[in-house]
Ligand code: ADP
């Protein structure tokens with residue numbers, strides 16, 4: 504597990520950008536955290552690090568947005584997912600078995616349908632720290648050896 508502390512949106516975006524440098528085709532990142540925690544900001548950083556030129560915003564109504572970068576980037580937001588069946592309609596399994604990087608906001612809505620191996624990133628406002636509303640904790644939890652490896656390499660580079 505890797506924990507990074509951020510003090511503004513740029514630092515959270517930068518953490519996503521650094522992670523992107525270690526990603527390869529088929530990698531899956533699940534973001535957890537309340538509304539406004541910074542999941543989309545982190546996703547923008549991942550997109551930036553993958554060389555996506557277009558602006559990235561939350562795909563709330565479409566469930567998934569696709570971007571072209573060094574690798575294809577599939578950005579999902581399942582906040583409005585009402586039933587798991589809607590995921591089947593999306594053809595979600597093809598995304599999990601793809602040539603790109605899949606990042607999912609509100610992935611817990613799809614619990615049970617997710618692959619066993621993935622990287623979970625939990626973003627939390629620092630508790631009891633109302634004086635600094637921009638203070639966040641980013642907790643990276645790897646499921647599977649590929650993701651443990653990514654975190655080890657990332658930790659070495661950023662000294663975090
Ligand atoms: P989510 O996708 O989790 O609902 P967003 O990324 O859309 O949240 O929004 C996060 C908001 O919080 C943005 O307005 C951003 O500028 C602000 N913010 C303040 N501090 C931080 C921080 N440390 N990391 C990420 N976002 C932050």
Ligand code: MG
Pocket residue numbers: 542543561580608
């Ligand atoms: Mg969002």
